[in-house]
Amino acid sequence: MLFANRGSGVRWLTVCLPAEAAGDVDRALEEALAPFFIDREDRSVGSGMWDSCHIEGGSNGAGFAIAPGCEEDPRLIHDDPRYDGAPRPSVPGVCAGGPRALLDFSRPHLAAERAEAASWDLWHTLSATYPPASPLAAFVDRAREDSDAFPEGDMGAAYRAQPLIAAYLDHPFSLNRGFLGEHPVIGYSGTRAEYIQQSSSWQPHNTDVLTLDGWWMEVFEHGTFGMHAFCAPEHCRHTPPDPISWPGSEAYLAQLPGETLLVRLHCHG
Numbered sequence: 016m017l018f019a020n021r022g023s024g025v026r027w028l029t030v031c032l033p034a035e036a037a038g039d040v041d042r043a044l045e046e047a048l049a050p051f052f053i054d055r056e057d058r059s060v061g062s063g064m065w066d067s068c069h070i071e072g073g074s075n076g077a078g079f080a081i082a083p084g085c086e087e088d089p090r091l092i093h094d095d096p097r098y099d100g101a102p103r104p105s106v107p108g109v110c111a112g113g114p115r116a117l118l119d120f121s122r123p124h125l126a127a128e129r130a131e132a133a134s135w136d137l138w139h140t141l142s143a144t145y146p147p148a149s150p151l152a153a154f155v156d157r158a159r160e161d162s163d164a165f166p167e168g169d170m171g172a173a174y175r176a177q178p179l180i181a182a183y184l185d186h187p188f189s190l191n192r193g194f195l196g197e198h199p200v201i202g203y204s205g206t207r208a209e210y211i212q213q214s215s216s217w218q219p220h221n222t223d224v225l226t227l228d229g230w231w232m233e234v235f236e237h238g239t240f241g242m243h244a245f246c247a248p249e250h251c252r253h254t255p256p257d258p259i260s261w262p263g264s265e266a267y268l269a270q271l272p273g274e275t276l277l278v279r280l281h282c283h284g
Contacts, residue, residue, distance in 0.1 A: 026282050027077065027222040028068070028231075029264060034114070034274035037090060044068075044278060050244035051231055053284055064223075064231060064242070065284040069095040070112070072279035073105030074187040076130025076215070079279065080119040081108050088117055092278055103187045106133040116273030123265060127215035133188045134214075135207050138200045145179035151197040171195075222264045227275065234264065 036043035049055065053063030072078020073093045081091065092112035094103040105111070108129045110118075119125055154174045157164040165173050175181060175194070180201075184193050192198050203210055224232045229244035230253075243253045268277055 024283060026065075026284065028065075028225060028280045028282050029222045029268060030225045030278045030280060031227045031268070031271065032276040032278065033227060034276060036276050037114075040092060040276070040278065043276075044070075044280075047225055047229075050229070051225075051242070063284065064233075065282040068280045068282040070278060071095065071103075071281040072111040072126075073109050074103040075190050076106060076109060076127040077279065077281075078105075078109055078111040078126055079113070079277065080122075080125035080129060081110055081113075082117055082119040085117040088113070090114055091117060092276075106130045106188060112276065112278035114273060115268065115271050115275045115277055118277065120265060120269035124215050128211050130188070130190060131211045131214040132207070134190050135200055135210050137186055137188045138183055138198075141179055141182050145182060148177040148179040149174075150202060222279070224264050224267060227271075232264075 030044060030047055032040070032043050032047065048065065048068065051064040053066045055063070070092060071094050078094075081088075085091070086108060090113050091110040093105045094111050096102050106126075106129050109126045112118075122128075151174050154165075154170045158170045164170075167173075171194075175184060180193075183189050183198065189198060193201070199214065200210065205213075221234050223234055224230075226232065231242045231244075233240045233242065243251045246253060271277075
């Protein structure tokens with residue numbers, strides 16, 4: 016997962032919107048994000064935070080866990096398609112946003128656990144459908160023993176061309192792992208529960224947050240920095256959420272009114 020601060024190019028952002036934004040989420044996001052667009056002509060120096068954003072999190076566990084019984088609620092928000100137009104279906108029990116009351120904040124790793132479960136289940140379902148695939152190590156050994164083993168010179172491409180491997184890695188539930196090596200689920204000898212526990216133990220999301228009242232709370236390793244919409248940072252007279260007592264993004268989001276619409280974005284800036 017990519018979690019980054021200003022200047023590093025990518026960041027995760029959670030946008031908080033009023034309930035009435037549900038009628039046109041794209042428009043509401045456009046309006047909320049406009050003051051922070053990096054190429055905005057009238058933006059203040061230092062306030063450019065993004066140049067492209069898309070809704071993401073349902074397909075890879077970076078979004079929100081859905082509260083029990085709310086899985087089919089039409090108000091839930093799911094990922095935008097991929098850059099090539101391919102759909103990115105949400106992991107069962109996970110979404111990219113929706114009214115806060117429909118989201119489950121009971122465990123910090125819950126969305127990630129559900130994504131890892133989907134990754135495991137996909138691999139074992141496909142393994143029962145496709146012919147077995149040779150492990151990456153077999154391709155490495157062939158390359159060492161015969162310099163002409165792969166006429167195209169791409170051992171990794173040959174490995175990934177196997178029907179089982181291709182079907183798995185091409186699916187969003189593989190979580191974009193395995194393109195530079197072998198996916199961790201392949202050859203895993205532990206149980207499903209052990210895999211989920213080990214693979215989902217990364218830190219809880221600590222995204223930037225764009226609050227209802229226009230504060231972009233930027234997350235750093237040792238605190239936060241608040242920037243208000245349309246204000247030059249050095250001249251802003253508004254009072255931001257107290258960075259010292261900021262509880263972390265997930266704790267902050269969990270205590271918002273139930274009708275507040277939350278949308279998780281992956282942004283480049």
